[in-house]
Amino acid sequence: MIISIASGKGGTGKTTIATNLAFSLKTDTILLDCDVEEPNAHLFLNPKFEKTEVVYTPVPKIDAQKCTLCGKCAEICRFNSIAVLQGTVLTFPELCHSCGGCVAVCSEKAVFETKRELGTIETGYSEHIRFVHGRIRIGEAMAPPLIRRVKDYIDKTKINIIDAPPGTSCPVITAMKNTDFVLLVTEPTPFGLHDLILAIEAVKIFNIPCGLVINRSDMGDNRVKDYAKDSNIPILMEIPFERKIAEIYSKGELIASAMPEFKEKFLDLYRDISEIVQRSKKGCEN
Amino acid sequence: MRELVVLSGKGGTGKTSLAAAFASFAKDKILCDADVDAADLHLLTNPDIKQKNDFKGGGIAVINPDKCNGCGICRQLCRFDAVKENYEVDKTECEGCGVCVDFCPEKAIDFPIKKCGEWYISDTRFGKMVHARLGIAEENSGKLVALVRQEAKKLAENNSFDLIITDGPPGIGCPVIASISGASAILIVAEPTVSGLHDLERVADLASHFNISGMICINKYDLNIEKTLEIEEAGKKKNMSVVGKIPFDPIFTKAMICGKTICEYDNKSETANAVKAVWEKIISSPDMNSKGILDFNNIIK
Numbered sequence: 171m172i173i174s175i176a177s178g179k180g181g182t183g184k185t186t187i188a189t190n191l192a193f194s195l196k197t198d199t200i201l202l203d204c205d206v207e208e209p210n211a212h213l214f215l216n217p218k219f220e221k222t223e224v225v226y227t228p229v230p231k232i233d234a235q236k237c238t239l240c241g242k243c244a245e246i247c248r249f250n251s252i253a254v255l256q257g258t259v260l261t262f263p264e265l266c267h268s269c270g271g272c273v274a275v276c277s278e279k280a281v282f283e284t285k286r287e288l289g290t291i292e293t294g295y296s297e298h299i300r301f302v303h304g305r306i307r308i309g310e311a312m313a314p315p316l317i318r319r320v321k322d323y324i325d326k327t328k329i330n331i332i333d334a335p336p337g338t339s340c341p342v343i344t345a346m347k348n349t350d351f352v353l354l355v356t357e358p359t360p361f362g363l364h365d366l367i368l369a370i371e372a373v374k375i376f377n378i379p380c381g382l383v384i385n386r387s388d389m390g391d392n393r394v395k396d397y398a399k400d401s402n403i404p405i406l407m408e409i410p411f412e413r414k415i416a417e418i419y420s421k422g423e424l425i426a427s428a429m430p431e432f433k434e435k436f437l438d439l440y441r442d443i444s445e446i447v448q449r450s451k452k453g454c455e456n
Numbered sequence: 457m458r459e460l461v462v463l464s465g466k467g468g469t470g471k472t473s474l475a476a477a478f479a480s481f482a483k484d485k486i487l488c489d490a491d492v493d494a495a496d497l498h499l500l501t502n503p504d505i506k507q508k509n510d511f512k513g514g515g516i517a518v519i520n521p522d523k524c525n526g527c528g529i530c531r532q533l534c535r536f537d538a539v540k541e542n543y544e545v546d547k548t549e550c551e552g553c554g555v556c557v558d559f560c561p562e563k564a565i566d567f568p569i570k571k572c573g574e575w576y577i578s579d580t581r582f583g584k585m586v587h588a589r590l591g592i593a594e595e596n597s598g599k600l601v602a603l604v605r606q607e608a609k610k611l612a613e614n615n616s617f618d619l620i621i622t623d624g625p626p627g628i629g630c631p632v633i634a635s636i637s638g639a640s641a642i643l644i645v646a647e648p649t650v651s652g653l654h655d656l657e658r659v660a661d662l663a664s665h666f667n668i669s670g671m672i673c674i675n676k677y678d679l680n681i682e683k684t685l686e687i688e689e690a691g692k693k694k695n696m697s698v699v700g701k702i703p704f705d706p707i708f709t710k711a712m713i714c715g716k717t718i719c720e721y722d723n724k725s726e727t728a729n730a731v732k733a734v735w736e737k738i739i740s741s742p743d744m745n746s747k748g749i750l751d752f753n754n755i756i757k
């Protein structure tokens with residue numbers, strides 16, 4: 171089972187839901203924090219990290235001895251990361267998407283690859299939870315390759331919970347791709363609704379079943395609920411606004427730990443998700 | 457040209473609500489929404505779109521089944537596993553590198569440049585605004601951010617304005633990098649939570665990596681006074697001044713529901729005054745004036 175937790179708008183409570191859900195489940199669970207730009211899940215689960223791995227992506231370098239300045243490498247590069255100027259080849263590794271076109275096109279074998287650091291992946295445990303997160307290097311622009319590497323830690327025999335980044339562009343798409351269920355966390359405000367609609371459009375691309383958590387459910391208006399009803403998206407959980415919850419969060423504590431009645435609610439949430447996933451799998455077989 | 461970019465690292469800390477409030481105070485400026493991925497500023501400014509333009513990103517590979525003989529070269533070369541066994545391209549995986557296009561011996565792969573979104577110039581009750589909408593699941597958000605900012609700058613120059621207020625995206629990746637290059641200063645809106653502090657430090661590091669000066673505003677500061685103090689400490693370490701603290705106040709949500717800025721909603725509230733004070737500090741800060749020298753004229757006298 172792979173559940174991704176997304177939202178469109180940031181700050182709606184993705185990490186709260188991901189960490190509390192993982193904490194409440196008693197079985198073997200893997201939490202994968204794919205918000206590699208701003209990973210936060212570790213602040214709530216306090217995992218004991220066992221391993222740090224630096225992740226790289228290949229970028230070109232030119233062997234000036236072999237290079238004939240033919241310019242084919244600059245020509246094939248769609249990302250402007252190679253330029254041939256005044257008898258020399260310049261590379262701009264930060265712009266490189268690691269497609270390998272320059273290496274493939276060079277007939278003199280003058281292009282070889284070195285590497286650019288994307289960031290790090292840290293792995294460890296927090297009680298029954300296997301914890302994995304990626305941290306993008308400061309200044310690195312491309313999140314998707316690092317997100318893919320975090321997702322390599324998915325173990326399909328276990329429950330995998332993916333904390334996705336906000337937005338609706340490539341990083342979120344990379345995080346939610348090939349997951350069994352997308353749990354969308356929103357708030358009942360105009361911003362929350364607007365970005366939720368965009369997030370649902372993104373989920374539709376993959377045809378993954380989805381459901382909604384409405385956080386701070388009594389703080390806005392009814393438009394999110396009306397929208398969910400009209401578009402047939404189940405509301406699986408509502409968390410009313412309580413200053414106490416906001417304060418618990420601010421300290422880095424888990425609500426399911428500080429307010430144990432929430433543990434049951436998260437278990438119910440998981441049960442509802444499993445049922446929807448089972449049903450949709452059966453639907454596909456029929 | 458002075459440009460303030462409002463950022464946060466963590467989403468949902470109040471970037472857009474504050475940017476809109478600043479827009480209601482400042483005169484002779486252009487408003488710019490650089491959160492092209494999940495743009496929300498228009499929900500508070502109710503723009504009247506005057507000019508609509510297509511945004512074209514990169515190309516994407518499309519294999520013509522009539523010409524393809526299944527030789528497999530594209531599948532071997534594609535590092536993104538975007539070419540499926542049946543020689544169809546998975547659009548969500550294609551990076552747009554075009555390597556398959558160039559190497560296909562049958563010339564069976566097209567590389568159409570696709571429309572990835574739209575950008576707009578609009579009139580609002582706060583003046584002109586440049587904003588955009590990136591298509592769902594599209595790449596190139598950084599390019600669109602750069603474009604929107606460049607158009608805002610042109611518009612400011614044409615109107616002889618010297619101020620741009622830019623609402624930035626969350627995170628520290630591609631769109632954020634594109635939104636801060638060349639800015640006069642960034643304002644980081646932080647909330648006093650463990651994640652707010654963690655994310656603030658990452659954006660602050662990003663700003664210093666690109667040599668951009670920054671200021672910090674703590675929103676919902678009374679939610680956790682201890683964390684507010686930690687943010688103030690972190691600000692000192694990162695050489696960023698805290699330009700204000702705004703209390704936790706549901707009027708942000710109420711104003712948003714009415715499509716108003718908080719000062720339009722309740723101009724006399726303590727929170728509205730706090731926001732105003734933040735703006736005063738920002739606009740008179742050294743970073744926003746004469747390249748870092750607050751009273752330039754006095755100094756040369």
